Amino acid sequence: MSQAPAIRQIGQPLRRREDFKLLAGKGRYVDDIKLPGMLHMAVLRSPHAHARIGRVDLSAARSAPGVRLALSGQALDGKIGPIRPNWIIPGSKVPSRPVIAIDRVRFVGECVALVVAETLAEAYDAVGLIDVDYEVLPAVTDEEVAVRDGAPQLHDNVPGNITTIYKVRGGDYQKVSREADHVIGLRVVNNRLIPTCMETRAIVAAPELDGTLTVYIGSQVPHMHRRWIAETVGIPEHQLRVVAPDIGGGFGAKMHLYSEDLLCPYLARELGAPVKWWESRSESHQSTSHGRAHTERIEVAFTNEGKILGLKVETLGNVGAYLSNMASGGPTVNTVNFGTGTYKIDNYEAISRVVVTNTVPVDAYRGYGRPEGAYIAERAIDAVARHLKLDQVEVRRKNFVQPAEFPYRPYGSMGVMYDSGNYQGLLDKALAAFDYDRRRSECEALRGSGIYRGIGVAAYTHMCGMAPSRRLAVSGFDRGGWESARVSIDSSGRATIYSGSMSQGQGHITSLSQIAADVLQIPIENIEVVQGDTRQVQAGHGTFNSRSMAVGGSSVHVSSQRIVAKAKKIAASMLEVDEKDVSYSAGAFSVPGTDIPPVTFSKVARMAYVGHKLPDRLEPGLDETVFYDPTGMGSPSGVHLAYVEVDPETGIVDILDYVAVDDVGTLINPRLAAGQIHGGVVQGIAQALYEEVSYDADNGQLLTGSLLDYAVPRAEHVPNIRSLFQETPSPTNPIGVKGIGESGSIAAPPCMVHAVLDAVSPFGITHLDMPLTPPRIWAAVQEARKGAGQ
Amino acid sequence: MSTREERHTVTFEINGARKTVAAEARRLLVHLIREDLGLTGTHVGCDTSQCGACTVEIDGLAVKSCTVLAVSAEGASITTIEGLTPGTDLDPIQAAFHEHHALQCGFCTPGMVMSVRQLLKDQPAPSEHDIRRGLAGNICRCTGYHNIVRAVESLASKGEQS
Amino acid sequence: MIPAAFDYVRASSLTQAIDLLRNDPDGTKLLAGGHTLLPSLKLRLASPALLVDIGDLAELKGIEISETGIRIGALTTHAELFASLPLNEQLPLFRQAAGLIADPQVRNRGTIGGSLANADPAADWPAVMLALQAEIEIAGTSGFRTILARDFFVDIFSTVLEADEILARINIPRPTAGTRFVYRKIRHPASGFAVVGIAIALRLSQNLVSEATIGVTGAANHAFVGEDAADFLIGKTLSRENIDQAARLLSEATECLSDRYASADYRANLIQVELKRALLALTP
Structure with missing residues (x-):
């Protein structure tokens, strides 16, 4: 086993450990996943910004070659959905959002119907055969126009098209504006953007033989997706496994709950076969969330x-x-x-x-x-x-x-x-x-x-x-502010980190290893990092709001500290000294001021697993999980x-x-x-x-x-x-x-x-x-x- | 005349191996490469020939494989990202990308590497301007291109020395 | 992202390709580089029943340079036009324009014939062909016919090509010795097409303009020749005043396109600015 690092790893401009497979074309993104018997879903999207949906004729699509199933929103009504927001500012009026539009479409690109077929080409062909009657309604796209009197209204429970009014106040603006030498006004527009991850969204839902369901999705927040899919589709959360493989960029767009995230799991269970959906770029422009505006x-x-x-x-x-x-x-x-x-x-x-x-x-x-x-x-x-x-x-x-x-x-x-x-x-x-x-x-x-x-x-x-979690309740954010990390040391003293954070290109395998290496004092190459699998990673919130190092990284740090603390107890027992006399440096436990030979981290790890010489009442193993909630x-x-x-x-x-x-x-x-x-x-x-x-x-x-x-x-x-x-x-x-x-x-x-x-x-x-x-x-x-x- | 469902037989060489594959006329080369041959390093990032994630080499030229029919590949010699490093080493371009942190999510990377091959073939010692122009067919959303340019520059200077 | 199904035939002769076009003129499309056709098929903006791949037709390939002129096969790619040394020795305009088309991968595949036949109002080659006074050679059922480039473009995405005709070659008269060329273009940031592009062939004799041809793309429904501006320049020096006047005449030659990205006024302005800059670049 190589020697412990002499230098602090935090602060080092290390080159990335994750590069090789990506450079060699061996990355594994969702669209690279191909399962036996896999079916393909394609979605018919609304061509109108605002319309009432009349008759949806699926007959031609249903009889097209390779088609297994064709559905409109009506068929799913009451079965899955609605899609609920995860952050609801108190007092907000929340419009009901069906997974597929039922009687009304409200934007160009909204799902109106779907087809599942044996090949993607057949699914696309059949979508083209769906006939929908629309009664077009007046539309409004601009926020300033939408709040004017007489503007087209989108939802009955959202009068004036305003879901939320939020106020912030400090001091006395009115007073100082009267007293100021100058008061000027300006109107600024924050233009609407398309996040444009180079990998568009994709999802594969696969029923397993044991009755569970595996969902492969490019998710910044795999555990959140597990919860949301479970709740919205009606699958017990523990029977749902969400796997986020390599992700081709997220930038926020891959941390929301979309219709397709629900449709594939639902359809996979209905059809008893893996169902894949892949979003084309032009489709993405009208189906993946936009920004700013x-x-x-x-x-x-x-x-x-x-x-x-x-x-x-x-x-x-x-x-x-x-x-x-x-x-x-x-x-x-x-x-x-x-x-x-x-x-x-x-x-x-x-x-x-x-x-x-x-x-x-x-x-x-x-x-x-x-x-x-x-x-x-x-x-x-x-x-x-x-x-x-x-x-x-x-x-x-x-x-x-x-x-x-x-x-x-x-x-x-x-x-x-x-x-x-x-x-x-x-x-x-x-x-x-x-x-x-x-x-x-x-x-x-x-x-x-x-x-x-x-x-x-x-x-x-x-x-x-x-963060912290308790503060998020006030603003209606339905999740915690913590992140979890498990540091698991094997019997040779090498570490595997299970992190609830989720890299979409940031390089967490490298950076989280650096954080752990400094505490564990073991070489970077003796550390592996696992993310993006709810079956392997205990829990997590994922990656957004620049939180992965501050919260996910701190979680790894604290978890690693607990490992060292426990290892120190074991080392003390092995060295037959009091724990407080043991010091840990350069990957070895020693007793300063004595000639007792130090014991290495790997030897301590071995002892943790054979359990031959553990202190009284100390459990075997060297494996710590932390739910770190920042202050x-x-x-x-x-x-x-x-x-x-x-x-x-x-x-x-x-x-x-x-x-x-x-x-x-x-x-x-x-x-x-x-x-x-x-x-x-x-x-x-x-x-x-x-x-x-x-x-x-x-x-x-x-x-x-x-x-x-x-x-x-x-x-x-x-x-x-x-x-x-x-x-x-x-x-x-x-x-x-x-x-x-x-x-x-x-x-x-x-x-x-x-x-x-x-x-x-x-x-x-x-x-x-x-x-x-x-x-x-x-x-x-x-x-x-x-x-x-x- | 053939019927629409009929599959056409296409024979070509890919990463040095000869292949004969049956393909529907409408099948895009990128789908043939990814799905029929399982070479998933070539990616699909758009549908209008803008992003370059699907770039491969056909007869020594970088092309967007999403804008080529599989049937048109008859007799062609194709190289994909997987063809650069059959072993576990990185080729000089890949190594330069690693060295200069020229990739983040990695999705655009194989196409970018294939375009850099073309760029360096055309201009062994490109200026920064040449590099930026030469990569006009590839979109990267993560790196801001800064480190990609550095990686290519490092190869250019090596080219001058040799 | 996946085209609707179609038949595919790899034509082995020009006659066969023309026959196939004649059989079903509405349902048949020619496939050359495919860089305009395939995206439109993928987005299902078009769904032809048959694609005739003309990629093997030798008579549509190659660049021939003779005493009288230059002959370019329709299948010649942008990259080949960029790289051809003999061609660019005669007509450096090709390298200038080809280098500004799309990106390297597209240039490796896209063809000049495809670009001209598609008649995108913002494509580059139409302006170049007009400035070079090119002649388009068209193959049809009854053999070949030729037409001047200036008469070839009819409207937006529309040319004089009949449904059963194939753009076969481009013939360019050998330029008078001493002719100078320039192509300038303002690129659309997303598509790379010309917001405005201007190609000029110009000869000076003792500081006076003796020959001038101006082709403009991007500004109108189809590329056009700036006749008044060119005529005005003949016999004059490239003084600031003369250049300004030519620029004014050129921008008045058309009703400019207006779209989400650029207004008609902006395009009219670009015509003036780019012509001035082009002419300054040609001033000895």
Whole structure:
């Protein structure tokens, strides 16, 4: 057995242990699973945004070659469903959501009927033979239109199309807005996005000989899916095994409960055969949850010096046709709670309305609410700087929460607490790396020669981990905040970690091994990590809200500590000394100050299993399971800077540089951490410059139905990302991590918008809504030139 | 004339092995590769030839196998990701991806690697701009491309030295 | 993602392919590179009964360069046009344009004939063909006919090709020595197609424009020739004023398309901007 590591593993930029199979084409994603006798499901989706369903004629489909079964919503009514949200903000009106539409469809893409056939081709062919009579109803897709009087109504129990009204208040905004030197208002749009995991959703449900059911699904939350499927389909939870194999990206989209997740298990049991469903990309655009889709009205009150006195926010969060899994929490708790960002704004007043429309349901997408919240704070402070013609950096510095103020509760909030941070430090590091002063003068100098360059700044903070459990009850979140980890040592002293977290590409096998290795003091290669199988992993909540290292990692840490504690007892017995005299270092238990020969971890492990020399009343075995419930949430923060050049003749934006300085607490693996920043930033740049879901406002048709018109950036559309870190460990967990996955997608959108606005500021442009496409920028320049009489 | 249900016999070489397979006319090459031959390293990520997850080599050229009919592969020589490393080693491109952390979820990776092969064949010492342009046919949603570009750059500089 | 069922025939001669087209003109589609056809079949936007694969037809292949001109087989791929040294020595426009089409994998498979016959209003080759004053050679039941590229494109996705005809070759007259070429394009970020693309062939004699042809794609229902703008330039220097005037004339030559991504005004502006930039690039 190799020697224990001499260096701490946490903080090492190890290369990933999971790479080989993925690089060799030996990954196993759900669509790679092929079982004997497997049938294929295909779904007929509504072509209308809003319609009454008349007759559904399945006869031709039923007699088509290879077809085993064809069903419409009527046949499932009362058998499975309805689909219930998992997060219901108190007071919300929850629309009933059948698994397949019964008498009415409410968005283009809603399931109307299904076919199960022997091959996927036959299933597709038969779906084409289903004939449905629709009576088309007026549709509404825009959140501002949906709340107006006379707008088409989606659900009888949701008057005015508003499911939820949520208010946050601290201090006295009204008072400070009367006293302030300036009050300005702005309306900002957080464009609707499609998460676009490169692996679309897929599911295989397979009845087993013993009467249980195995469901293979690319799930960020396998144990949650087990619970939801069990409850909604009516399968005893212990007879349901959910297996999440390799997952081709999640970004939030693979943590919800979709119709197909229920249909395959139901149909597999009905037909006594494995049933697979695979989502094509164009289908995905109309069946997998979208993200963002907000309109915010913001008012900010401030002094002549640029000190913000108060902020008022009105959010309209478009959640599509039904309340999806977490949908009532996104525009509310997750957005407006964070509307003051990194700034000390004591007087805050926010109201969020959650609005249903005839569109694909909107749910969590990388950052969920925090990108929208940060956008509020950042667009507001940028508007202040612009209004007063003050330097954007100095205005931020003036309003930052100070290092000594942590833990900090913004606007006296009961729900939000930023555990730690040093925003000034982040800013200074970012400015230095960016060479801000030189570039500032460069911008000014070039403007004279008709070159329009701009610098964007954005700061953010948020909270990761959705914990502790007892606090989640208040907001109606129907799950805990803990994560579980089992560390099982075999008789040779090697470890297997069973983690309730679920990697979708983050590299947990590597990072969780690093956490365990430091405590267990055994080499990384002696550690295996198991995730994504409810039969193997005891329990879990999975991966979302950047929680895997903060909560899942802490769980592994604590579990490993318990292993060492027990091993120490066994070692003491083996060494025939008192436990308190034993010390553990470099993988060996020794008795300092004596010449007693140390005993290695592997020898202790062996003893744990043979049980020959255990202390009295100590059970054999070396295997510990922990349900770690954090005491609080860590608050990552960061300052990002972008340098762009805008061609006013074409509106094209060239990104010249991007610097990200993030404080995500302790870095487990700097290499993987930087990778998370790169990916998040590019998704944020995508929101700022390229991506937008469009609906036809008149008939509710989805206009960005494929990757031919929905612009996911390619390599040529994005810059290199210079990722730097500042580490202020979180006091909320034993390893000091805060969470990283969402950081980039929170910071980048305002950063990019500010850079472009800075570049076109000579034209007098002060506002643009995302995505800042060339035609949109050009039109704004034209408008401004016209206004200026040029 | 053939009937629609009729299967056509297609003979081709894949990863060095000769295969004869019966396929419906409408069968896409990617489905033949994945389902009939069980080579599931080639992925399907879209349906409009945008994402490149299905990229394989046909007669030495990188192509999107979701946009080729299986019957058109008659007589072709095909290489998939599984053909690069028959053993347990990684080829230089794969090794560079590992070294530079150029993959996260891994779904786009096989197609990306196949495109990098084409890129380096066309331009042994590409600039960063060349690399970004050369990978225009592949979408990655995880890495932000940053480390993919680094991985390819590392291969380019090696190319210059040799 | 899976096309509706169809029959498939690999044609062994041009005559056979034409006969098959004539048998069932509405239900038969030709398959060349397949990069327009197959996506539309996968999305079931089209469901032909028969696909005739013309990939084996030698008479549709190859690039021939002679004293009088250049002959390009319809099956020549974008990548081949990009890579051909003799072709690009004569007409560097091919390399410029091919390099801006889609992506490497698509270029390895997609063909120039397929692109022209499909007549996507935002495709690149139509503009190039117009600038080069190409002639399209069409095979039909009664042999071959030729038509100037400028008369070939009729409307959005529509050409003069009859249902039983096959675009066989492209003939390009050998350019006068000293002719300069440029293709500029603004790409749609998702599709890679041209929001506006402009191809120019231009010759200067003693700083005066002696020959000029301009092809524009992306802006209108089909690619068009910027006749007024080209005529205006003849006999003039490429001064700032003349370039501006040509750009104005070119943008006035058509009613521009408007779609979700780009307004007609934006496209009209791009025509001007891109023409100016193209002409500046050609100014010695």
